[in-house]
Amino acid sequence: MEAFTPVDINVQNEAHQIHILWADGKDSHIPIQRVRGYCPCAECQGHGTHVVWQENRVSQILDAKLVGQYAIHFQFSDGHHTGLFRFEHLRKLDPKEEIRWGKPEESLIRQG
Numbered sequence: 001m002e003a004f005t006p007v008d009i010n011v012q013n014e015a016h017q018i019h020i021l022w023a024d025g026k027d028s029h030i031p032i033q034r035v036r037g038y039c040p041c042a043e044c045q046g047h048g049t050h051v052v053w054q055e056n057r058v059s060q061i062l063d064a065k066l067v068g069q070y071a072i073h074f075q076f077s078d079g080h081h082t083g084l085f086r087f088e089h090l091r092k093l094d095p096k097e098e099i100r101w102g103k104p105e106e107s108l109i110r111q112g
Contacts, residue, residue, distance in 0.1 A: 004088040009064070009072060016059040020090060028094035033058055036076050038093055038104050039083035051089075051108035 005023035011032075012019055018035060020028040036058040039045070044054050060077040067073050067084055075081040092101045092108055101107040 004086075004091055006087055006090075011061045011064050013060045018061070018090070020094075022091065028091065028097070030090065030093050030095070032061055032076075034093055034095070035061075035074065035085065035090070036078070036080065038089075038108065039080065040085065040089060040108070041083035043082050044080075049109055050105060052105060 002023040003026075006020050007023055008019075008021040010019045013032070015029075016032050018028075018030045018032060020030070022028065033056060036056045037053050038051050039054065040051050045051055056078065058076045058078050058080075061074050062077055063075040063081075065073045071084045071086045072090070073081070073084055089108060091097060093104055
């Protein structure tokens with residue numbers, strides 16, 4: 001699905017955001033603190049089904065690596081590094097996309 005296929009992913013630490021250009025022509029500017037706050041890993045989310053907000057003060061990503069053609073792994077400045085962020089998850093974290101997908105607490109379901 002083009003809506004969840006990134007063409008370019010750019011971590012912009014100076015602006016405290018991740019910029020993603022999607023195959024459908026839309027672009028996302030997602031605050032790094034928002035990405036960290038909705039980390040889908042079991043350490044952050046426990047074993048529930050929906051992803052919930054985790055308070056944090058993270059504003060930088062130290063490392064980013066693609067995982068196959070479906071996700072990206074981030075190492076955050078607070079040392080956290082266990083979450084795999086599926087592209088669909090990131091698209092739904094874009095504040096401009098809440099009208100389309102709903103709030104993250106409603107639209108994000110833990111994968112695995």
